[in-house]
Amino acid sequence: xxxxxxxxxxxxxxxxxxxxxxxxxxxxxxxxxxxxxxxxxxxxxxxxxxxxxxxxxxxxxxxxxxxxxxxxxxxxxxxxxxxxxxxxxxxxxxxxxxxxxxxxxxxxxxxxxxxxxxxxxxxxxxxxxxxxxxxxxxxxxxxxxxxxxxxxxxxxxxxxxxxxxxxxxxxxxxxxxxxxxxxxxxxxxxxxxxxxxxxxxxxxxxxxxxxxxxxxxxxxxxxxxxxxxxxxxxxxxxxxxxxxxxxxxxxxxxxxxxxxxxxxxxxx
Amino acid sequence: xxxxxxxxxxxxxxxxxxxxxxxxxxxxxxxxxxxxxxxxxxxxxxxxxxxxxxxxxxxxxxxxxxxxxxxxxxxxxxxxxxxxxxxxxxxxxxxxxxxxxxxxxxxxxxxxxxxxxxxxxxxxxxxxxxxxxxxxxxxxxxxxxxxxxxxxxxxxxxxxxxxxxxxxxxxxxxxxxxxxxxxxxxxxxxxxxxxxxxxxxxxxxxxxxxxxxxxxxxxxxxxxxxxxxxxxxxxxxxxxxxxxxxxxxxxxxxxxxxxxxxxxxxxxxxxxxxxxxxxxxxxxxxxx
Numbered sequence: 001x002x003x004x005x006x007x008x009x010x011x012x013x014x015x016x017x018x019x020x021x022x023x024x025x026x027x028x029x030x031x032x033x034x035x036x037x038x039x040x041x042x043x044x045x046x047x048x049x050x051x052x053x054x055x056x057x058x059x060x061x062x063x064x065x066x067x068x069x070x071x072x073x074x075x076x077x078x079x080x081x082x083x084x085x086x087x088x089x090x091x092x093x094x095x096x097x098x099x100x101x102x103x104x105x106x107x108x109x110x111x112x113x114x115x116x117x118x119x120x121x122x123x124x125x126x127x128x129x130x131x132x133x134x135x136x137x138x139x140x141x142x143x144x145x146x147x148x149x150x151x152x153x154x155x156x157x158x159x160x161x162x163x164x165x166x167x168x169x170x171x172x173x174x175x176x177x178x179x180x181x182x183x184x185x186x187x188x189x190x191x192x193x194x195x196x197x198x199x200x201x202x203x204x205x206x207x208x209x210x211x212x213x214x215x216x217x218x219x220x221x222x223x224x225x226x227x228x229x230x231x232x233x234x235x236x237x238x239x240x241x242x243x244x245x246x247x248x249x250x251x252x253x254x255x256x257x258x259x260x261x262x263x264x265x266x267x268x
Numbered sequence: 269x270x271x272x273x274x275x276x277x278x279x280x281x282x283x284x285x286x287x288x289x290x291x292x293x294x295x296x297x298x299x300x301x302x303x304x305x306x307x308x309x310x311x312x313x314x315x316x317x318x319x320x321x322x323x324x325x326x327x328x329x330x331x332x333x334x335x336x337x338x339x340x341x342x343x344x345x346x347x348x349x350x351x352x353x354x355x356x357x358x359x360x361x362x363x364x365x366x367x368x369x370x371x372x373x374x375x376x377x378x379x380x381x382x383x384x385x386x387x388x389x390x391x392x393x394x395x396x397x398x399x400x401x402x403x404x405x406x407x408x409x410x411x412x413x414x415x416x417x418x419x420x421x422x423x424x425x426x427x428x429x430x431x432x433x434x435x436x437x438x439x440x441x442x443x444x445x446x447x448x449x450x451x452x453x454x455x456x457x458x459x460x461x462x463x464x465x466x467x468x469x470x471x472x473x474x475x476x477x478x479x480x481x482x483x484x485x486x487x488x489x490x491x492x493x494x495x496x497x498x499x500x501x502x503x504x505x506x507x508x509x510x511x512x513x514x515x516x517x518x519x520x521x522x523x524x525x526x527x528x529x530x531x532x533x534x535x536x537x538x539x540x541x542x543x544x545x546x547x548x549x550x551x552x553x554x555x556x
Contacts, residue, residue, distance in 0.1 A: 184358070185351075186352055
């Protein structure tokens with residue numbers, strides 16, 4: 001049951017997108033998101049769609065995986081789609097019933113919204129599919145490093161994120177072990193009222209918390225033993241390196257972005 | 269009738285994914301009541317998986333587990349009742365302690381069985397005594413005990429359910445030699461007193477040779493042999509091929525045999541080996 005939770009859904013492959021500098025990937029993804037929601041013209045959406053398709057093909061991630069990432073938000077899509085479709089007013093009226101009506105503007109907005117949200121999920125999934133969580137936090141640290149001048153503890157935040165990500169699988173494994181052990185002693189986790197089920201969690205949560213604290217203490221000691229003293233003057237095993245492909249990708253994104261702005265001003 | 273029986277038992281992890289792995293491969297096995305079985309095998313041989321299947325924590329991919337002749341995965345069988353009859357002590361069981369006092373923690377299993385207060389009290393005190401915990405210890409919080417004491421408290425928690433079959437997955441892992449001997453001798457006494465069936469998973473050949481009446485050797489998801497210790501140790505060649513070493517004392521006696529000092533009997537406990545050597549030195553054993 002606990003194996004189904006995919007946190008950090010990194011999908012290891014050898015592709016251009018995987019090899020790209022994570023910092024560039026983050027910046028490009030951010031630009032992509034802004035572009036999606038800024039673009040008002042139908043061609044802006046088409047551009048976004050094309051970009052997503054090309055990026056997916058370059059990444060060698062099976063398109064099935066991208067579709068899988070959209071699946072959980074289908075209810076949200078239906079909800080926003082219907083809401084926009086039935087509530088918005090403007091343009092030609094196609095259908096009318098009490099306060100509900102379907103209008104030209106409603107159809108347009110709901111289609112735009114659905115496509116935008118799908119592309120948003122697809123694009124961001126592509127980022128997490130092609131970048132391991134550890135590299136991702138490194139890149140965030142690097143991108144936020146100017147904030148160090150404002151006395152923001154950027155390195156410490158990144159280290160905390162890295163540690164948290166590292167220990168999620170460990171804790172999941174630990175939880176299933178404790179669950180099995182308590183089940184062996186006759187703990188009933190599957191039946192009973194809500195209150196009874198909540199109570200049944202106590203024998204699992206307490207050992208889990210105790211072990212999490214124990215691990216934290218051991219980790220802190222181990223880090224001290226290896227003379228960890230924060231980010232000052234620390235070098236990295238995996239250096240983030242940018243190359244030609246990163247600049248090309250960024251230039252492409254900026255071009256698309258500019259095109260969307262031009263399209264926007266033209267339609268106004 | 270055997271108390272536990274595995275019929276053509278198979279278990280495969282993560283079917284259909286790239287991580288697919290068969291942990292148990294068509295195992296057939298019969299364990300008689302009252303036996304003290306030592307379970308040995310290399311890391312990844314399927315020991316832990318097999319043990320968890322014995323008490324219904326893992327559902328077989330195919331095949332059956334019979335407890336007293338009844339399939340434990342039959343629709344009519346209550347798996348929780350099975351777990352009360354086949355007690356399983358996991359590796360490092362001290363990490364599952366959670367109650368405020370040791371007493372309450374040992375009582376967790378019996379409470380889940382919905383026993384009367386008096387019966388729970390009797391069982392807690394009896395098993396605490398069996399594992400060498402005093403009245404003082406019972407009142408303490410589990411975290412106030414030492415490592416070895418915690419381990420024994422956790423074992424008592426399973427013993428208190430008075431299972432017909434008690435399975436222990438490496439109960440001595442990470443303990444010092446003194447702690448190991450303590451747990452194992454207490455286990456032996458418990459076995460003698462209650463007459464229950466015990467399955468002891470261990471890495472240590474010395475331990476299983478000393479306490480077990482039967483040995484179950486697993487290798488690469490299959491049962492290699494299920495026999496008495498002397499029967500198993502007689503096949504020293506194939507054991508070493510599986511990465512399992514004979515008990516040190518047996519290796520010493522094999523070495524002596526190579527040098528021409530032969531004994532009739534296979535030796536696998538230090539005590540017996542010492543007796544034989546003493547007899548030989550005193551000249552009471554003139555053959556050879």
